C-alpha cells in the first residue's frame with residue numbers, strides 16, 4: 001500500500017512516501033481502508049522522536065483517519081465489511097482501574113494511533129474495533145478524519161479539566177492550530193466570552209468570524225495588560241494554554257484570582273518558569289489534560305454530527321503530498337485541520 005512513513009527520527013528528510021505491505025488485523029482489531037486522514041502536531045513530535053518511545057521502523061505516521069471497514073480480526077462482531085467509520089485515536093487497555101472507571105485517557109497503557117503503533121497515513125490502517133465509530137452519511141469524509149483528536153482534546157480540556165461554564169470568560173492563546181480552533185468553537189457553543197491571541201491579522205479576522213469576542217495581536221500589545229483593561233483588572237476565568245514556554249507567564253498573569261489554567265500541550269517548549277508565589281497568591285489551579293475519555297469523545301462527536309460544531313478544515317492534500325502538508329503544519333501557517341486524502345471513495 002501507499003503510505004507516509006519514517007525510517008528514522010529527524011527533520012523533514014526522514015519522511016518518505018512509498019509502498020509498504022498491507023498487514024492483517026489481530027484479534028479484536030479491524031483493518032480500515034482509509035479515505036481521509038488528518039495531521040496533528042503529534043506527527044511532528046513522532047518524526048523528531050519522543051523520549052521513551054521505541055518504534056519499529058518503518059513507522060507509518062498519523063493519528064486521525066476515516067474510511068471503510070476492510071477486514072475483521074477474530075472476535076469482531078460490531079462491524080461488517082464496508083461499514084463507513086471514523087477513528088478515535090486514543091488506545092487503551094479496557095481493563096485497568098481507570099478504564100473501568102470510564103477514564104480511558106488515564107489508562108496505565110494509554111497510547112495513540114501513529115505514536116505507539118502504525119498510524120493512518122496510508123491506504124490501510126489497523127485499529128482496535130472499539131476505536132472505530134460508524135460514520136453517518138451526513139458527515140463528510142474529510143470532516144470525519146479531521147475532528148477526532150483535536151476536538152476530543154479541546155472538549156476535555158475546556159469542559160472537564162477547565163470546568164468552563166456558560167457565563168465565564170476564556171483566553172485562548174495562538175488561535176490557528178487545531179486544538180485552539182476547536183477550543184474557540186466549543187467555548188462559543190457553550191456560551192462563554194472568548195479572547196484569542198495571534199500574531200496574524202488574517203487569523204484574528206478568521207477568529208472573529210468564528211465568534212471570538214476580543215482578538216489580540218500579541219506582537220502589538222502585552223496580553224496580560226490587554227486582559228486587565230478588558231476585564232477591569234479582574235482577569236479571565238480560564239486560560240487555555242497549549243503553547244507552553246512562550247505564553248505561560250501571560251497565562252499566569254491573565255487569569256483571575258481563583259481562576260484556572262488548562263494545558264494540553266507545549267508547542268513552544270516544556271520548560272516554562274512558574275512563579276509559585278503568583279500561583280498561591282492568586283489561588284490559581286493548573287489542570288493538565290490529554291485526549292479524552294470515551295464518553296467525552298462521544299459527546300463531541302454528537303455535536304459535530306449534529307452540525308452544532310463544524311470542524312475547521314484548513315486545506316486538503318493528496319496523501320503523496322504529506323511532506324508538504326507536514327511542513328505547512330510545522331510553519332504554523334494553517335488555520336484549522338490539515339487533511340490528507342488517499343483517493344479512495346465509497
Ligand SMILES: [Zn+2]
Nearest residue numbers: 093096099107
Ligand atoms: Zn486501561
